[in-house]
Amino acid sequence: MLKKLLKKIPVRLGRQSHRQHPELIGPRQHPVRNHQLSKNALTVVERLRKAGYEAYPVGGCVRDLLLGLDPKDFDVATSATPEQARGVFRNARLIGRRFKLLHVVFGRDVIEVATFRANHDNDSDDAKAQTNASGRLLRDNVYGSLDQDALRRDFTINALYFDIDGERIIDHARGVHDIHNRLIRLIGTPEQRYQEDPVRMLRAARFAAKLDFEIERHTAAPIRSLAHLLNDIPSARLFDEVLKLFMGGHALRTFEVMQEYNLFAPLFPLTAKALKHDETALPLIRQALANTDERIAQDKPVTPAFLFAALLWPALRARAAQLQEQGAPALQAMQQAAQDVTHQQCQRTAIPKRFSFPMRDIWELQERLPRRAGKRADTLLENPRFRASYDFLLLREHAGEVTEQLGQWWTEYQFANDSRRREMIRQLSKQADAGGGESTDGKRRRRGGRRRGPRKPSAAE
Template identity: 50%
Template sequence: MLRIIPREQHVISRKNISKAALRVLYRLHEAGYDAFLVGGAVRDLLLGGHPKDFDVATNATPEEVKKLFRNCRLIGRRFRLAHVVYGDEIVEVATFRGTGEEGGEGDGDRHIVDGRIVRDNVWGTIEEDALRRDFRVNAMYYDIGDFSVRDYVGGMQDVENKVLHLIGDPATRYREDPVRMLRAVRLAAKLGFRIDAKAAAPFEELGPLLAEASPARLFDESLKMFLAGHGLESFRLLEQTGLLGFMFPAVARALKRGDEALRALIEQGLSNTDARVAEGKSVTPAFLFAVLLWGEVRDLAHAWMAKGLDGNEAWARAAAHVVGEQCQRVAIPRRFTLTMEEIWSLQPRFEQIQRKKVFRLMAHPRFRAAFDFLLLRAAESPAVRELGRWWEHAQQLPHEVLAAALPASGGHAGEPAAAAAGPGAARKRRRRRRPGGKPSA
């Protein structure tokens, strides 16, 4: 049943809506069309947030929208949309979707294969459009005509109760688009909401359908979950709901083995990433995926070395195996997997405390990322923790002081005491050198 929340009863202000979105809304309205801000922007504005994207819903067809805006382009085959471009901002304008099998515009069409919507260009009414959306909190409309909020499905109540309800039968909606299961997790993590029990119930049964989704699309969804400031909570919800194994099978396997050190590494890595996002600092998918997949890579490499395989070959083979399996689910671009493989392959080199090898490692382009990764591994063992401290201190020493403290050959930091003693010994050797003596290279 329609609930209209008048301007004086909600917190949305036009001051918090982008100028580009307002220009689109006003022009559509002045041309005689219905024009609404819709979806996540309305939801976030009601929660006091600051949306990055503003989507518009209207009864104008994409072709009619294009006639109104010279700076407009039509995109999409599965869902035909209009993009109105103002500088760096793109306002997405969607025509109200219908629920019938045939569109009222003559050229509208819907095509469903095995329950999945592969094309949906059936135009309809705003009431039908609301029913076509995924979650009730995403189906509210801000009317530029009178500044009210229209709620057709109970979204305002869900905002107040901090819960995510799916619109319609959950199993049917997930079969239409399996990625909706991941969207439920991502939204719950972002908003601090709980997922309604009925919405979460089909996850275990329908989780395998994620294998049918495009790996490239799942990569994009992974970035939204893990690199938007709510990665740790997203990861925990993925595991709690059982969806982790369908997205990252290697991670799920490693955690099921009870590897608490790996869990600590993953959670600390995600927590650090969330903190960087909050501070406006850059984050990279390569480091994050290296963290997630480390457990399986490490275990495979050690297993192959135990069988007599050369260390470098073992690490390379382990990395290729794990990356190959993961990319069948989530298509991580090669520019990121190359960095991941370098971060992993550099880990055993931190144990080689020899003069040339230390300086060669410090000069490596991926040294900083690999060193940060080493620090994350501190929970693995006291030896790894001491190794991290050694390298942290070594970077603070002048080149000649560090060089004097290091053996020319034969040093290996497999023993924590030897690793920890290195920088401390540097000062003693420095003091004992005779005047005029040169530090060894």
């Protein structure tokens, strides 16, 4: 039905042109209706209009409704400044410095309200003060009109406004046309727009994966050569972007697009390096992302701790191996590697301690899971991180890491009764004694009988 409705919209051939006057798409030409909008978003729009300001639902919510998807967020664009909009609502707070916004709070639901923005005059002293040496915008609070706001948004498919009065879509940049052709297209000159905000490259990859769209060729062309600009983005902002990239239900496809455009390495430099040498690294990451997508599809909880544990595991293995070559014991090498890798990764994506601590617990337990002598196995079962660590062990095995069927052993042990558990521990001890291999405490045992003491000197000596 959507395709039939979109076909009614006039399509002009040729390269993208940004019209001075928008295309107004009536309700007969699209499926979006007021009742599909969030009640809270409608309330915000209506109250702003009643106060004398323009206000429209905008961006992703309009795009997703056109595609028949359920929007996760409803944003509103308005002619009111953040301070003016704040005066309309008691349940609101101002946020942001680089890009000042108003959050109107309805319990757990937050409606984001943004003032119409205008482009900076690149030749003015004000514009120079708002950008750094590479062209990245440091402040973006130059306000303007609806027309100006539309043309300074990032992608055409996000520059769609919904007029609740006539249920019309206001389209300044032929965004509906690009939705019809399943294209991600930047508004303006791609190089300049990426320099203004390099995160737009990540957004292009995320939207392409989420919507199953192609990145338009002019939009895609500069990405590989400009990916290094992500190094200038604050690590806290990049952490938030990683969550959007990999915890939105399309993590595996997003990773593939990021790899294609060299966008993964700026975010995970140590892992990108390890991927070139560790043959199990890529299968592990792909399987972890696929599992994340599956859990989200089944409405099961996912945690950034497990996700980062998987994304950084190849880097951790490489660092731990390096430390062991220098003489460090396995567990000590693992602990030091975890500290080193976490510290370096936080320079790129600022992982909060509430996620980095359990991530490191998952890693450390990988070295403890083989140590099962006496009561150690039962103690590990009681560890609050055991389940996540066990799942991580299975992930490693699936990727091809050799663990001597450790995952199968723990799978059986979890569900065995007490007598069977004691028998499993005794079998491990017998195998270790007979083979001179790893004992149940993870230590190398000697072959043969008792250890001899120092040789006593003979009388001749």
